Amino acid sequence: MLRTRLSGALTVVATAVAGLLVALPPPAQADGPGAGAPWVVTLGDSYISGEAGRWAGSSNDDSSRADALGPSAYHDAGDHETIERCHRSQSAEAYIGGGVNGLNLACSGAETATTNGDNFKPGLDFYDDGAGHQGQAAMLQQFAAGHNVGMVVVSIGGNDFQFADVVQSCVVDFLTSPTWAKDYCRDDGSVTANFTPANVAAVRARIAAAFQNVATAMRNAGYADNQWTLLAQTYPSPIPRGDGIRYAESGYSRQFTGGCGFWNGDADWANDTALPTINGAVTGAAADSGLGNIRTLDLASAFNGRRLCENTVGLYEEKGIASWLTPGAVDQTEWVNQIRTVSTCCEDSPYYIQESIHPNYWGQLATRSCVRQAWNAGTPRGGTCRIAGAGLVNGEPAMSLG
Numbered sequence: 141m142l143r144t145r146l147s148g149a150l151t152v153v154a155t156a157v158a159g160l161l162v163a164l165p166p167p168a169q170a171d172g173p174g175a176g177a178p179w180v181v182t183l184g185d186s187y188i189s190g191e192a193g194r195w196a197g198s199s200n201d202d203s204s205r206a207d208a209l210g211p212s213a214y215h216d217a218g219d220h221e222t223i224e225r226c227h228r229s230q231s232a233e234a235y236i237g238g239g240v241n242g243l244n245l246a247c248s249g250a251e252t253a254t255t256n257g258d259n260f261k262p263g264l265d266f267y268d269d270g271a272g273h274q275g276q277a278a279m280l281q282q283f284a285a286g287h288n289v290g291m292v293v294v295s296i297g298g299n300d301f302q303f304a305d306v307v308q309s310c311v312v313d314f315l316t317s318p319t320w321a322k323d324y325c326r327d328d329g330s331v332t333a334n335f336t337p338a339n340v341a342a343v344r345a346r347i348a349a350a351f352q353n354v355a356t357a358m359r360n361a362g363y364a365d366n367q368w369t370l371l372a373q374t375y376p377s378p379i380p381r382g383d384g385i386r387y388a389e390s391g392y393s394r395q396f397t398g399g400c401g402f403w404n405g406d407a408d409w410a411n412d413t414a415l416p417t418i419n420g421a422v423t424g425a426a427a428d429s430g431l432g433n434i435r436t437l438d439l440a441s442a443f444n445g446r447r448l449c450e451n452t453v454g455l456y457e458e459k460g461i462a463s464w465l466t467p468g469a470v471d472q473t474e475w476v477n478q479i480r481t482v483s484t485c486c487e488d489s490p491y492y493i494q495e496s497i498h499p500n501y502w503g504q505l506a507t508r509s510c511v512r513q514a515w516n517a518g519t520p521r522g523g524t525c526r527i528a529g530a531g532l533v534n535g536e537p538a539m540s541l542g
Contacts, residue, residue: 171288172284172285172287172361172362173289173362173363173368174288175288177241177288178239178288178289178290179243179289180289180293180511181242181243181291181292182234182245182294183245183277183292183293183295184246184250184264184294185295185299186246186248186494187298187373187499189228189232189248190214190228190229190244190246191248191495191498192477192496192503193214193231193499193504194209195208195500195501196208197469198456198474198477198478198500199456199457200397202456203489205456205461205463206463206473207464208464209501211490213229213230214227214228216244223247223262225248226247227247227248227494228244228247229504231508232244232508233504233507234511235508236512238512240290240515241287245280245283246276247262249261250262250299251300252264252296252297252347252350253265253346254273262275262276262279263276263350264276264350264353264354265277265353266281266357277354278357280354281357281358284357285362289358289361289368290367290518291369291370291371291514292354292371293371293514294350295373296347297418297421297422300343300346300347301339301421303414303418305331306331307497310325310331310406310410311401311402311479313325313403313406314401314406315392315395319389322403322405324403324406326409326413340417344424344425344428345425345428347421347425348426348429351425351426351429355370355429355433365432370431370433370434370435371514371520371522372422372423372426372436372437373438374418374419374422374423374436374437374438374440375415376440376499377410377443377444377447378443378447378448378476378498378499379400379410379447379449379450380407380447381404381408381411381412382404382405382407384447385398385402385407385450385451386451387400389404398448398449398455398478399448399449399478399480399496400448400449400478401479419438423436435521437523438522438525439525440524441526442510442525442526442527442539443475443476444527446471446476446503447475447476454472454473455473455474456469459472459473461473468530470531474500474502475499475502475537476497477499477500478497479497480492480493480495480496502537505536506536507525509536509538509539510523510539523541524541525539525540526539526542527540528540
């Protein structure tokens with residue numbers, strides 16, 4: 141959900157779901173529905189493409205402390221990206237392993253429908269310009285015809301709610317109003333317009349149509365509905381409520397140190413109103429789609445306790461941890477990337493503004509664990525994804541799907 145904009149010297153990019161990765165699918169093989177090794181395919185936006193998957197936690201002193209994947213993190217085509225700025229990372233949730241192949245067709249910044257601005261962003265449709273640019277449903281259809289796709293995981297809808305712009309409004313309001321006269325984003329007209337009953341209904345309908353496009357692609361590729369499962373995932377809470385943020389409202393450390401410039405009231409609204417509304421549109425659309433083979437992966441509370449600026453975690457320097465390789469780092473550092481402005485990104489910096497407020501390396505691997513559990517050895521199921529304990533299990537955070 142994200143589309144970054146600048147706001148003068150206070151340019152704040154609200155990257156909160158810029159996601160989806162469009163890649164040209166591998167060449168078809170002699171397999172097809174029910175034949176050959178199984179595949180999990182991911183579609184949608186930045187929350188599933190792997191945006192921010194390079195970084196395991198955050199450090200304002202030394203970025204190398206958190207640099208888990210290095211500068212090639214988003215290279216899905218050798219030494220470059222198949223589609224620029226789709227940001228499909230190597231830590232993305234598609235790659236569950238265990239004899240199951242993964243393909244990531246998601247793209248950071250994608251909406252339900254294809255858009256073509258500064259960068260091409262394929263939606264969950266059948267767009268095809270005849271010059272190599274396709275929508276994700278079209279790419280899925282082409283790939284599934286020659287591969288045994290058992291589950292398609294979808295994250296979509298955040299960008300249709302303009303969540304990046306919402307986050308930007310919240311941070312700008314925090315930076316430009318004093319503690320004694322707080323300017324809240326929750327009542328800005330540009331923000332409230334996204335959450336009117338009419339707009340919520342319209343976005344819900346677009347998400348339902350996107351799910352139906354996925355089903356059409358699979359049917360066109362020769363699949364019966366009972367040969368595959370659509371797993372629709374909701375969005376996780378990226379920041380805690382106001383009383384759970386470790387930096388005070390006074391001063392600017394909340395943004396310039398923590399990268400979470402929200403007033404308490406706006407953080408509460410984001411968790412109590414905005415996120416439930418967006419996730420309600422996703423789950424409502426799943427029901428509206430009429431698909432009998434759709435399941436839901438509930439991620440709303442998946443990162444609770446490890447969110448951006450949460451008082452249970454910290455920056456590497458705040459916790460006295462050397463790097464992401466230090467035992468226990470996964471339990472003491474954040475699973476969501478800092479919100480960055482032009483002052484903290486990007487010239488002479490390894491960061492992208494569009495990585496802001498996305499699940500990082502830890503968050504991506506945590507979600508991957510729950511997707512693997514949802515795959516359920518080939519009998520896919522839905523459920524609620526939560527932290528299950530401390531430490532790493534086979535290199536991933538310990539998660540449960542209940």
